[in-house]
Amino acid sequence: MNVFQIFKILLLSLFLALSIFAQEEPMLGDESDGSRAIPVHVLKLYDEHEGVIRPDDQPLLPYSTRYTCGECHNYDKITEGWHFNAGLDSIAEGRRGQPWIYVDWTTATQIPLTMRDWPGTFKPADVGMSALDFVSHFGRHMPGGSVGENETHHDVENAMRWMVSGALEANCMSCHDAEAAHDQAEYAKQTVKQNFRWAVAATSGFAKVEGSARSMPDNYDIYYGTDPDNAKAIPPSVTYDETRFNEKNEVFFDVVRKVSNERCYYCHSTKTVQPEQERWEAEDDVHLAAGMMCVDCHRNGLDHQMIRGFEGEAELTNEPARAAFTCEGCHIPNEDGSAPLVGRLGAPIPAHDGIPTIHFEKMSCTSCHTGSWPEDNAPRVKTSRAHALGTHGVDKSDEAMPDIYAPVFVRGSDGKIAPHKLFWPSFWGTVVLGGDGKVSPMPTETVRPVIDRILADRAAVATALADSIARADSIATAIADSLAALDSLATAIDTTEVEELAVTPDESETVPINKPVWSQLDEAMIQEVLGELTKLDSTTIPVFINAGKLYRVSLRNQLLTDAHPAAKAYSWAIGHDVRPAAQSLGVRGCNDCHSPDAPIYFGDVPVSPTFANNATNKSMTAFNDTGALYSRIFAMSFYVRPIFKWLMIAITIILSGVILIFVGRMLSQLIDRMEKD
Amino acid sequence: MFRFLSIIVFLGILLWVFFSRDPRYDNFGSWLVEQWRLFLGQTRAVFSQRSFSDRSLMRLWLYRLGFFSMLLLIISGFAPVVFLGHHLSGFLLLVHLVAAPIFGLSAAFLALLWAQRQQLSADELFPKGKKQRSENTRLQFWQRLYFWAMLLCSIPLIFSILISMYPLLGTNGQAAMLDVHRYSSLIITLLAFGHLLVVSLLRKAK
Incomplete structure (x- = not known):
């Protein structure tokens, strides 16, 4: 044995010793002995x-x-x-999931924050x-x-x-x-x-x-x-x-x-606030109603890498086992694999009678089965994490910010339409002059003093105006008193009744209750704030992102609006609450989705919160990329569908009839020929 | 699989068309235009026969309508599959939906109005002994055979989609019906091309 061989053996031994030491010893509670107790x-x-x-x-x-x-x-x-x-x-x-949503009323801020690198946050x-x-x-x-x-x-x-x-x-x-x-x-x-x-x-x-x-x-x-x-x-x-x-x-x-559902609910509750719903009216997820627990599907090992249960998670995490815990994994038979996993925990296998297979390519299971039944106006919801539900002293009002809507049917990154929760970011930011046009949010502490000052100036003007009005009022009261004295004198002379003018409020000025507004804002205010912020830094352009638009002031100090990726709505897919099969979209026929007023395509999603008189809606087609024109024409085609079906039946009968007649004739010729032969 | 087969079929057709062009034409485009013109002329000749009655005019226009609607159906149906690997959706689906009843109606009326003339006799199908047939007779036989084959394929093509529109079949059944529709359409495409070929050969034979 030469020196080189001895050196090799020593090196190998050292390597082995190191790898043995490097192996993590499982701790007492991390290694199961197999008992389920x-x-x-x-x-x-x-x-x-x-x-x-x-x-x-x-x-x-x-x-x-x-x-x-x-x-x-x-x-x-x-x-x-x-x-x-x-x-x-x-x-x-x-x-992409639910971010933390920072809301600051004074600065009209509603912005998605997270420590994860999710786009849009x-x-x-x-x-x-x-x-x-x-x-x-x-x-x-x-x-x-x-x-x-x-x-x-x-x-x-x-x-x-x-x-x-x-x-x-x-x-x-x-x-x-x-x-x-x-x-x-x-x-x-x-x-x-x-x-x-x-x-x-x-x-x-x-x-x-x-x-x-x-x-x-x-x-x-x-x-x-x-x-x-x-x-x-x-x-x-x-x-x-x-x-x-x-x-x-x-x-x-x-x-x-096995963690109880109530523990999960502390952070993962959703409440539909508009249309208003009493607690007893809300339904549980069909899985929970059947006696399952959240953790029956959202499982994890010691590493606590919870199964999130969405389609594509297995590919994303490179862990094929996760595919078995999606909707499809439990409910749709799959001939791959050595043992059948479908039907786990008694999961029923859906018939999906009459549903063309393209639906499963273009839509997620949740589109038809999850969330509240779609409505003409996407309902406003509150969530535990966004609205601090379950905490002491929480704002229980329906108008509590942030303004989240669900279900909104959005085409996800996998190309499938799925129900999402959605909100519109609103914040003050800057765009670097000569840069890539990316909007960076401005610290609220920078904006707040500017807004406070402008609000204080406005309040001072309002107070001065109120004083003037009060003085004018006192003069008017004096005149009115004099007139009243004259009136009473006149009434005594002439007893003709005087009709009072009824003053009715202008209903068009009322703010729709499901569209909260940043009440302190208006276009003049935005213009003024942006003007003030311009003075803070000459290397950037201050902007305000709100309700799907980017606001900025021109060199002539005019308020301009642009479309900008930063102003796009932030949305994240939802998986619950799952409705029973009998309450799934399509259960009443194609018209549940394919009619010109079907909410899944033509429902309105409020673009809010914004300032008064700026509230608008966006059609659901804007989020699922189906195109308003196409969706409408396609929906209209379902009016002629019954005629189309009858036409096809008639055509099939005619074609079959003609073929049968002529095949019959030919057979008869053949029989004749055979007889002659 | 279906995409692969479709690509093979269309590539085959394209290659055949390209290599069968008349060498007298330097320009492939002008040759194609000329073939098209000849095809239209030939269809007129096929339908007019000896006298050009109202009925034969109707047949001609039904034939042309059927032909163009089928062309639209082939383009709208196969383009997303061949080029994108997607199923039919979007505006192409609308085109498909509009062209489908036109094709169906044309096929039904052509079957009613033209079947008599396209009748195949038992002797033609199962000839006794070896008979010497002229080129023209042989081509006409093939033209009739294509006619009946296309009619026959139209039934599963239409019926499969009709069944899919009713809540009768589950996901597997729907997938099977879709396959029937797709493969029938591929066969009809091949038959239509064969029909075109025979028509053009008939023209040449004359």
Whole structure:
């Protein structure tokens, strides 16, 4: 054996040793022994420094999921899952979904934000929102992790604030806690107070959190207690129900593997607000009504890469197994594969009698089966994440922003028409002079002072005007009094009745209730604001994106409007609620979709919110790319379809008859010939 | 598969047309125009026979209507399949929808008005022994055969789409009917081309 061979063996051994060490040892809770029973979770609580929490500790610290749940489960792997991975560089963006929608009434802003690179969305930093602001604002419906925990997203200016608030760790319990006392709304309350470190504990049924990290100074130390400079401010603190601790300082967690639907609903509820619907009138998804759970289809492994269940997910993620969890995967027989997967959990196989196959190429299953039945005006909806549903003090009014419509039938990136939720972005932005024409949003903090100033000027003018009117009124009252005196004198002389003029309000001026407006805006205001913003930066052109248009001022200070990709509506496909087969589009015949007033093609989608007198509608055909003219002609063709069918029957009978007669004649000739022969 | 077959068929037809052109014509386009003119003239001759009555004029126009509507159906039906690999939709579908009843009606009326003259006798189909037939007779036999073959193929072509319009068949049945429609149309296209060929040869034979 020469030196070179010895060196090779050594190198190989080293490589093998390294690869053995590099293999991740599965943790206690991550490796199933095959039992389908749920292990009882009686656990020690660990704080963020991995110290065991005892109920008599001083000060008491909130428990950390990273170390409490992470004692037996691979926390780092789990937090790479779909719910937690927005903003992680190593993760694919996935299909476009619902963004966070930042609404600012003063600046007429309604803009889609996300840490994912979805087309049509912006990063929080684009509107001047730090990670701290983002989490404080939207943490109410975040499952933790991601931007709330990943320090690479935390800006240096807020480093001290993050020390006070702590990290917003993944909240395992927001899904897996089956305890009835679990209060997810409390999580929302804590994130607003920037009590990120305490938020998970606050939701549990055995801990109570008080105080606010937001009101504490930058140099606040959680071990110190009260703020010496502001004794009235209550520091964040946690107290535990001591009766829940056993003699080993362990607490029972009522944890389930199969998450209940109600837990999903906290973040994934949708309410149709117009036309108004009472809660009891709404229907459940047909799958849930049949006794299924959300997680029966939206499954995941340890990596928490939830199956989203849309067609094409398998190709997008390069995981073929996901295809079995789409509508088609369960309901449509597929002869590929070694074992039949269709009919899983009792899924019925649809007949689709009389539906031409082109429908399945051009439309998703959800087009006919999902969402509310399409209406002439796309209904306005509220969603958990956009409208903070389920949180304390939420605006329950129907006019609460943002303005979202569903179902809107949009052609998706896969070329199929599918029902979507849709809203129109509205924000102030800039276009770089000589650039590529891309609109960058302007931080609301830049625009707000300008609008405030203009509004204040207008208010001052209005006050002055009101004063003048008041003075004029007092003069008029004096004159009226004099006239009344004269009238009473005249009435005494002549008893002729005087008819009063009835003043009726002009109904055309009322604002349609399903089209909320930015009441502070009008064209003059936009022009004035854009004019003011022009003075801030000479290298960019300020613009206002609203209701599908881009507004800008010309060199002559005229307000101009253009079409621009940034002004396009943002939409995302919906998968629920699935209606029963008997309530699917097409169940009453082709006319459900192919008639000149069928909402799926000719329904109106409000272009809102916008300013008063600017409200318009857009036909559904604008979103599904079928073309208004073609759709209308095609729909009209269904009027002559019955005649067409009868014509075809007649033609078939004639052709068959003629052929039969002449074949008969020929046969008769053949028989004659055979007889002669 | 259907796309592949369609491409083969159309390529075959195109190549055949290109290579069968008259060498006296330098320009392929002008040769095509001349063939077209000859075809129209020949159809007139076919229908007029000895005397040009009202009925034969009607037959001529029904034939031409049927021919043009079939051309529209072939173009609108095959173009998206051959060039794009898509199924028929959009404005081409509307064209298809308008041309289809015209073709159907023309076929039905032609069957009623022309079938008698296009009748094939048992002797023609199953000749006794070897009879020497003239070129013209042979071509006329083929013309009649194409007529009946096209009529025969029109039935599954129309019936398959008729059945698809009623809620009788599920997805698999619908797909099968679509296949019947598509393959029938491919066969009819081939037959129509054969018919054209015979007509042009008849012209030459005269």
